[in-house]
Amino acid sequence: VLRIINEPTAAALAYGFEKSTSKTIAVYDLGGGTFDVSILEIADGVFEVKSTNGDTFLGGEDFDTRILNHLIEIFKKENGIDLSKDPLALQRL
Numbered sequence: 001v002l003r004i005i006n007e008p009t010a011a012a013l014a015y016g017f018e019k020s021t022s023k024t025i026a027v028y029d030l031g032g033g034t035f036d037v038s039i040l041e042i043a044d045g046v047f048e049v050k051s052t053n054g055d056t057f058l059g060g061e062d063f064d065t066r067i068l069n070h071l072i073e074i075f076k077k078e079n080g081i082d083l084s085k086d087p088l089a090l091q092r093l
Contacts (some may be wrong), residue, residue: 003085006038006054008028008038008052009027011028012029012040014039015036021070022044023039023042024039024040024041025039030058033061034055034059034060035055036052037053037059038052072084
């Protein structure tokens with residue numbers, strides 16, 4: 001192992017792997033129990049991590065539940081159907 005990097009940095013590397021543009025980008029990872037952000041400068045195939053940070057209290061199951069409940073409410077408003085009692089619909093959401 002030469003270096004350990006977080007998920008947003010890895011995603012940025014994959015994004016810019018064969019691109020020759022110069023940019024400053026923000027890449028985030030929200031899920032699985034954390035929220036991570038990396039700011040990178042990409043220039044001539046060189047990636048420089050300018051900043052990276054995360055919050056272990058954002059993301060995860062509590063975040064998934066809030067999104068699920070939000071989608072259920074939107075569907076109920078638009079269609080008049082409550083999906084909260086339908087196990088198959090919940091699985092798909």
